[in-house]
Amino acid sequence: MVQFEVTVNVEGGLHARPxxxxxxxxxxxxxxxxxxxxxxxxxxxxxxxxxxxxxxQGDTLTVQIDxxxxxxxxxxxxxxxxxxx
Amino acid sequence: MLKGIxxxxxxxxxxxxxxxxxxxxTQAESTTSVDTTQELGxxxxxxxxxREQLEKLKEQTEEQLGSEKAAILSAHIAFLDDxxxxxxxxxxxxxxxxxxxxxxxxxxxxxxxxxESMDDAYMKERAxxxxxxxxxxxxxxxxGDTVISYPEEPFILVAWDVTPSETLQLPLQHVRGIVTAKxxxxxxxxxxxxxxxxxxxxxxxxxxxxxxxxxxxxxIDGTTGQLIVSPDADTLATYQEKAAQEEKERQLYxxxxxxxxxxxxxxxxxxxxxxxxxxxxxALIASGVEGIGLFRSEFLFMDRSTLPDENEQxxxxxxxxxxxxxxxxxxxxLDVGGDKHLPALALxxxxxxxxxxxxxxxxxxxxxxxxxxxRALLRASAxxxxxxxxxxxxxxxxxREAKRLLEQAKAELRAxxxxxxxxxxxxxxxxxxxxxxxxxxxxxxxxxxxxxTNDLVQYTLAVDRMNANIAELYSYYHPxxxxxxxxxxxxxHRAGIWTGLCGEMAGDPLATxxxxxxxxxxxxxxxxxxxxxxxxxxxxxxxxxxxxxxxxLTLSTVDEVVQYLKDKAL
Numbered sequence: 001m002v003q004f005e006v007t008v009n010v011e012g013g014l015h016a017r018p019x020x021x022x023x024x025x026x027x028x029x030x031x032x033x034x035x036x037x038x039x040x041x042x043x044x045x046x047x048x049x050x051x052x053x054x055x056x057q058g059d060t061l062t063v064q065i066d067x068x069x070x071x072x073x074x075x076x077x078x079x080x081x082x083x084x085x
Numbered sequence: 086m087l088k089g090i091x092x093x094x095x096x097x098x099x100x101x102x103x104x105x106x107x108x109x110x111t112q113a114e115s116t117t118s119v120d121t122t123q124e125l126g127x128x129x130x131x132x133x134x135x136r137e138q139l140e141k142l143k144e145q146t147e148e149q150l151g152s153e154k155a156a157i158l159s160a161h162i163a164f165l166d167d168x169x170x171x172x173x174x175x176x177x178x179x180x181x182x183x184x185x186x187x188x189x190x191x192x193x194x195x196x197x198x199x200x201e202s203m204d205d206a207y208m209k210e211r212a213x214x215x216x217x218x219x220x221x222x223x224x225x226x227x228x229g230d231t232v233i234s235y236p237e238e239p240f241i242l243v244a245w246d247v248t249p250s251e252t253l254q255l256p257l258q259h260v261r262g263i264v265t266a267k268x269x270x271x272x273x274x275x276x277x278x279x280x281x282x283x284x285x286x287x288x289x290x291x292x293x294x295x296x297x298x299x300x301x302x303x304x305i306d307g308t309t310g311q312l313i314v315s316p317d318a319d320t321l322a323t324y325q326e327k328a329a330q331e332e333k334e335r336q337l338y339x340x341x342x343x344x345x346x347x348x349x350x351x352x353x354x355x356x357x358x359x360x361x362x363x364x365x366x367x368a369l370i371a372s373g374v375e376g377i378g379l380f381r382s383e384f385l386f387m388d389r390s391t392l393p394d395e396n397e398q399x400x401x402x403x404x405x406x407x408x409x410x411x412x413x414x415x416x417x418x419l420d421v422g423g424d425k426h427l428p429a430l431a432l433x434x435x436x437x438x439x440x441x442x443x444x445x446x447x448x449x450x451x452x453x454x455x456x457x458x459x460r461a462l463l464r465a466s467a468x469x470x471x472x473x474x475x476x477x478x479x480x481x482x483x484x485r486e487a488k489r490l491l492e493q494a495k496a497e498l499r500a501x502x503x504x505x506x507x508x509x510x511x512x513x514x515x516x517x518x519x520x521x522x523x524x525x526x527x528x529x530x531x532x533x534x535x536x537x538t539n540d541l542v543q544y545t546l547a548v549d550r551m552n553a554n555i556a557e558l559y560s561y562y563h564p565x566x567x568x569x570x571x572x573x574x575x576x577x578h579r580a581g582i583w584t585g586l587c588g589e590m591a592g593d594p595l596a597t598x599x600x601x602x603x604x605x606x607x608x609x610x611x612x613x614x615x616x617x618x619x620x621x622x623x624x625x626x627x628x629x630x631x632x633x634x635x636x637x638l639t640l641s642t643v644d645e646v647v648q649y650l651k652d653k654a655l
Contacts, residue, residue, distance in 0.1 A: 016160065016211070023163075046169035051211060052199040083428030 001066040002074045006081045007058065014055040016047070018080075023047045025076050031067025033077070044077070087296060089264065089289030091310035092275035096328040097241055097262035097284045098321070103299040104244040124178045127185040131225035132165055138221065139165075139250070146253050151371070154277060157249045161218045170196070186226045193219030210269065217248030235259060241305060243297050247274040257281065262305045264312060266293040282335075286310050338616035342373040346608075346619045352627035354601065356619055357413070357609040359587055363401055366408035369612050376413035378535065378609020379474075379587035380405060382458065383421055392429045392454065398461035406469025413470045415512065415535065415585075415609075418458055418487075420444045420476040439543065444477030449486055459494040466506035473509060474535055479517040481526055488530070515584075516540035521569040528580035534573055535609075538588035542566055561590045562646040564638070567599075571638060574604040585609055595650050597621035602634025 010018045026033045026044040033044030037059060042049035044063075055061060061081065065074050143158035164170050170192060177188040193215055200212040235255070241262035242255065252263075252274045263278050263285040278285035284307030297303065297314055304313040304324045313320060346356045357378030358369050369377070385393045385401055393401075405414055421427045422443025430451075435441040448455040462473055475487050488511065498505055515521050516537035524534070538561045543550050545566050548559045560566075570586070577584040585607030590596050592610025594617045600608065601622060608618055633653055640646050 015208070020163065043169055046167045047163055048167050048196055048215075049169040051208065052196065052203075054203050054208065079428070 001064065002070045003062065003064045004074060004078065005060055005062050006078050007060050008055050008081050009057065009083060010081065011057060013057050013059070014050055014053065016051060019047050019050040022050055022077065022080055025080060026073070029065075029067065029069050029073040031065050031070045031073055033066075033073065034064040036062040036064070087289055087293060087312040087314065089286040089293075089310050089312060090269055091307050092269070092287050093263075093278040093283060093285035094308045095262075095282065095284035096304070096306050096308075096324055096331055098302065098304050098324060098328060099239045099241045099261040101243050101297055101299055101301050101303045102236060102240040103294070103297060104242065104247075105294065119182070121178055121182055124183070124185040124188070125175060127226050128171070128174055128178060128188065128222075131185065131189075131222050132171055134225045135218065135221050136162060136165055138225075142250060142253060150253070150277075150281070154253065157214075158253070160214060161250065164214070164218050186223045189219055189222045189226065213246065213248060213268065213274070216246070217250050220248065221250070241303050243293065243303070245294065249274060249277070252277045257283075262303075262307070263287075264289055264293065264297075264303070264305055266291055286312055337620060341619055341623060342616070344619075344623070346375075346622045348601070348622060348625055348627045348630070350626040350628060352601075354605065354622060355585075355607040356615050356622075357415075357585070357587075357607060358612040358615060359609055360405075363404050363408075366405055370408065370412075372612045372615075374412075374612055374615065376409060376415075376470075377405070378415055378585055378591075378607060380414055380416045382416055382419055383425060386419065386421065386427055386429070387425070392457075395457045395461045395464075398458060399464045402462055402465035402471065403468045406465045406471050409469055411470055413472055415472040415474050416462060417474045417476050417514070418445070418455070418462075419448055422447055439540075439549070445475055445483055445487060446477065449483060449490075452490055455487075455490055456494055456497075459491050460498060463491075463494055463498055463505035463509065464503060466509045467504040471506065471509060472512060472533070474512045474514060474533075476514045476537070477516065477540075478513050478527075479519050481523070481530070484513060484527060484530055514540075515573045516544065518545045518569055521573050524573045524576035525579065528576050528582055531582065533582055534577050534584040535607075536570055536573055536584065536586040536588070538566070538570075538586060538590040541569065541588075545569060560643045561588075561596070562643045562650075564641060564643075564646065567603075567638060567646070570600075570605075571603050571634075574606075578604060583607065592618060594618055594621050595647075595654060598625055598630045598653070599634050599637055599650060601625065601627065602630035602632070602637075 008014065014022070023045055035042045035044055035050060035053060037053045037055055040053055042053045044050070063074070063077055139158050139162050143155045146158060147155040173192045174188040177183045177191060178185060183191065196215045197212045200215065201209055203209055236259065239259055239261045241264060242260055243264045246265050246267045247263060260283060263274065263283060265274070265287045266289055268274060268287040275285060275287055284305055286305050286307060289312060301315050304316050304320070316324070345353055347353045355375050357376045358374040359379040360369060360377045385398060402416060421430070422432060422441065423439045426432060430447070432442060462471060465471055473491070475484065478484050491511065495505065510532040512531050512533035512535055513527060514537045515524065515534045518541070520527060521541070528534070539550065542548065542559055542561050542563070546558060546563055548555055550559050574584045583606040586600060586605055587609040589610065590600070591608040592614035597618050598621060610618070637646055637649060640649060
């Protein structure tokens with residue numbers, strides 16, 4: 001299992017469009033992906049779950065990835081969340 | 086009198102059609118069921134039905150209203166695929182023996198509550214999408230009617246809220262307005278109403294439904310948000326007058342839609358539109374624009390961690406080129422840096438980003454990336470009428486280097502036997518004062534100029550356009566900006582090339598006559614404002630415009646210019 005913290009830099013936070021990008025990325029993976037903000041958790045493959053975390057730009061997320069391709073997925077997700085636009 | 090949030094301009098007067106369907110989804114009669122298998126079957130059947138309905142509606146919407154609006158329905162379909170949505174419903178049925186409709190309603194209510202509790206207005210509006218999809222699922226489960234029957238005569242829809250898919254199913258020939266108790270300016274219904282030109286007032290409050298009955302006459306003013314139920318004779322007459330005036334304008338714009346942008350004495354200019362994403366193509370073509378004056382290629386590069394390769398770029402440019410056929414599409418090469426960051430390029434943080442490493446400066450520093458874009462553009466040019474435009478050029482050497490790389494890309498394609506438009510036109514943005522002052526030299530080496538007023542004002546007046554403290558200094562009516570524009574146009578005409586203008590100024594009707602008088606050949610702005618610009622052009626003579634421009638160039642302050650233009654507009 002991989003776990004890391006990331007500061008979300010996406011402009012305007014995780015709205016529908018960036019959330020959809022994230023889901024696209026997670027859904028291609030066999031791993032189980034969980035995003036946590038404080039005490040709230042969301043399935044990385046659920047667009048609604050991610051949107052309802054209410055992630056704003058500058059928020060810190062904890063990402064947990066468990067599965068065969070966890071290392072690759074971790075890199076991709078980290079990049080996605082750290083990019084600024 | 087009732088008042089709401091004005092979300093789509095215009096006045097409407099018509100009888101009310103009141104829809105009283107539920108606001109909450111909680112309408113499941115029996116909450117538990119003994120037959121879990123049956124309920125799971127009902128749910129999955131309903132989801133499949135919903136998917137088919139949405140796919141069909143999406144197809145219709147795409148045909149009638151363009152792919153941008155159809156994207157709303159894609160989002161709804163995505164919810165059906167979301168494990169936290171349908172998956173959660175199935176789990177409730179299995180674990181708590183809930184009836185299918187009760188499970189839908191429970192999950193939907195959770196998400197609605199979550200979205201509505203969020204601070205962000207945009208996220209609050211997403212509750213609408215959940216409501217929409219959930220209602221559809223419940224109607225499918227109960228075998229209810231998914232189609233509302235509308236009257237065959239004009240009406241104003243009054244409802245608690247209107248879901249996006251309901252908006253898309255409204256009979257456009259009869260609906261004259263939309264009023265809702267809930268919702269706001271960023272809801273899908275509001276966006277749709279605006280793009281369809283239907284006056285709308287939203288968020289009028291919970292008392293709306295009590296105060297308005299089906300059949301009563303209603304006046305809505307989508308510009309002020311005012312609602313007048315059963316108006317007296319005087320009020321009615323006033324608003325009828327206003328509505329008639331609006332209708333006259335609208336008809337005028339519609340009547341000149343197919344006519345050229347030509348002055349009363351036969352001088353012809355071209356009205357184009359700016360475009361951000363290829364999905365806008367259909368709507369823009371339907372609106373009657375002559376072509377695209379500015380297509381920003383940045384959209385392909387944003388929101389991603391890797392750069393688009395040649396084939397991906399080619400596909401996007403080709404789509405637009407083919408959609409517009411023989412209408413020109415001016416594609417601007419990558420214009421990032423400044424306020425637009427690009428993760429994949431890992432640009433350094435800068436003290437003065439707008440004076441720094443951006444646009445053409447990046448393309449020339451990274452020719453291997455620039456060549457990919459040029460090759461993609463050239464390949465796409467075989468499928469329509471593309472023009473290439475270079476941004477942020479200040480030095481002649483930059484233009485020459487960019488053109489050299491273009492020639493290199495052409496030579497590569499020739500060697501590979503790949504088709505492209507050998508005569509593809511090449512232009513440059515005029516947005517740096519230094520380049521404007523040297524326009525005569527540049528004019529000898531390009532096919533056209535396009536003045537970018539947003540940056541030109543910023544650089545000419547040394548005013549950061551994002552800084553609210555100095556916003557009042559920012560104006561394209563500043564005499565210095567006008568002189569530069571005038572010089573650029575004159576230099577282009579002396580060299581036998583044409584000049585366009587893309588930027589807010591092109592869509593400002595107050596500036597139309599002035600720009601025409603300065604000799605501008607092409608105007609490119611938001612498609613929604615161009616009918617007004619066309620009307621201005623068609624109602625003046627080029628002689629009159631030239632006199633006006635000549636006088637404006639003698640004025641010394643922004644206020645004097647604006648006042649003079651306002652006086653002359655009357």
